[in-house]
Amino acid sequence: MSSDATSSDSSLDPHNDAAAAQADDGSTGQMVEDVESTAAELDADGASRGTLRDVANSLGISSAVALRALRGADEIKPRMVERVREAAERLHFPLEELSGETEHRGVVAVLVNTMRNTWISDLVRSIRIELAATGRTAVVVPTRRRLPEYPVAVDTDAIENLVHLGVDGFLMVSDLADMDEVLEATGNRPLVGIGCSKELVGRIDTVRIDDEVGQGLLVDHLVSLGHREIAHVGGVGAAVARERADAFRAAMARHGLADSARVEPGDFTEQVGQTAGSMLLRGSQVPTAVTCANDVTAVGVLSAAREAGYDVPEAFAVAGYGNTSLASSGVAELTSVDPNSERLGALAAQMLVDRVSGHEGPFRDVAVAPSLVARRTTAAGPRPETTRRKRISVD
Template sequence: MRFNGGMSSDASASSDETIDHASEPDAVSPDDGTSGQMVENLDSTAEELADSGQQRGTLRDVADSLGISSTVALRALRGAEEVKPQMVTRVHEAAERLHFPLEELSEEEDHRGVVAVLVNTMRNTWISDLVRAIRIELSATGRTAVVVPTRRRMPEYPVAADTDAIESLVQLGVDGFLMISDLADMDSVLTAIADRPLVGIGCSKEFVGRFDTVRIDDEVGQGLLVDHLVGLGHREIAHIGGVGAAVARERADAFRAAMERHGLGEHARVEPGDFTEQVGQTAGSMLLRGSKVPTAVTCANDVTAVGLLSAAREAGISVPEELAVAGYGNTSLASSGISQTTSVDPNSDRLGALAAQFLVERVSGLDTPARDVAVAPSIVVRRSSSAGPRPESTKRKRISVD
């Protein structure tokens, strides 16, 4: 249920980051009388772009407005023979209506350059969702992307970025950089990047105005989670997060603000935790074995939520009957049959596509003040939060370990 509101061997190993060129007969041959709905979708997309101050649509916007995949939209724009003329016409009309930069469109065999995607880690499955969207959007301009982990693993650099790798990428002549989430030691990173364009994806508000940023609207995201849980009757709601990165602190602040909005500020407890499963499990144990146990917990991301689920299992607490759990990111971890975790969907396709377009525009010479777009997420409700709090008379007594 959904409610609206190269350089590394790891980089090229995932098959879900490639563009699927399989045939899509329904999308390629729309002769079912749905043109009226397509026009309505197109108008709605154009209005959303205008409301958010965006002058150009992405390939993803063009595709979504017509109910087709980005791959089919790109093949139509390139005039592929297997795409019927009617679809080619509709895609071109949609591209013009949404001001998609057709002048940047390349032929399939045209290779213009490489973009480096800088990440802290390859362990977060959210990154693969973003990289796939980035690669599809870049492919329209004949570019490709390599994913580069930047965190140093040597003891003398516990939280430093691998600026040597970034400087090597500059020397190799990459077109520019996309940064997923905040990197460690950003001043050194910016120095290493030199004059190459940089766009941040899913980063904190701290970088707004320094370079182009495409962020998740965490105020909306945390608000959706709290609204959902309060609607089920939960009042004792906690949050695991707030440490390890500025984004974590911003999400914790957004959680507190959402609780205040419901008049539950005094019940808003934040248990310190970062974005890792181990810390999520430790923080979860602290919450669940204390004298005052919450009935629902939101987490900084889906990985943290998995750690909390482990802590609940060890404590003998059933989910969702005794504890509602929610994550953030809507990754494969959340949607797996084992966890079935409610999560905020950050609209990764939109984040990746828009960031890629921003970078291409900078590479092409756009010289304007740094732009910032906060993409509105949605909530996907799953089993982990499908129940409200138990009545007091049926709750088991917990043993305090304080």
């Protein structure tokens, strides 16, 4: 069991007095306007209530300061306490769920397929911030178990042990293998899926990435640069991968490029991404650009391009998905889709707390709209076919 989710986090530092003082700067009018703007955005998204992060962002303060203000901490100025509580009420934040600073009523388990995906750390941070308001914490639990007779299986024993230990509930990042077994292992504990596939809608509470919008943003971006021969690496290994591949095809068809919408099979790993990239680049019809199922896959494609002698982005543009630290690193500078991990994690944590607190009713589903972050790997349009391959002279 990993305890990544309980590591130190400056955004939850209870001694962040400087931030509290800075936040109380007298700009009441702007704060009111920002709170109303946030409320309008929540209404547009169909959200019944805001998260702790929504309250903090609407006032231009950290989540730590917002939480301390809601708890009535002595070091927070009375005027700031008043503003935070007013914002919380306006955004329908559940003040009745607020706990005292020293109360820790339970632990939430975050179930993941792997610890190698850096997207998970972004999600866990936002989950922790939201859970902190109710005195809860989170632990991250890898669930993938490899058996000789099966390539991938879920470790239901670990999930059942968590139930016996008395966890409040479960947050599941992406689809796990053997979902029927997962649902049985969690027993009567609430389970909320984050970044999962449409296949789970109606079976559990779900907070998904709107992949139709995400892949559409990538294709729109590449087409605007002049690309027409665009491929996608993905579609294998999980329902989410298939849905992203379908969203890519739909986006290409919207531009009248359905005949050029090639999907090279790949999962979410760098190794398979590199193999798929090599297949694309050694074919008779090489695309000028490629979108990928995630950032890790895109890094593999970049490696294949380098080995094949293709300049990126002049000869071959590459885009990822997830906007992880891999994408933003100075080495990759990878164009990627930002799934709004902060909102995904906060909404999922909120849904779980609702269920733990006794909320009943149909399972809910929220699709969070992502955004595009353009970087160096798609900074140029396609070259003519005759000049795309980098010539390497051999003496």
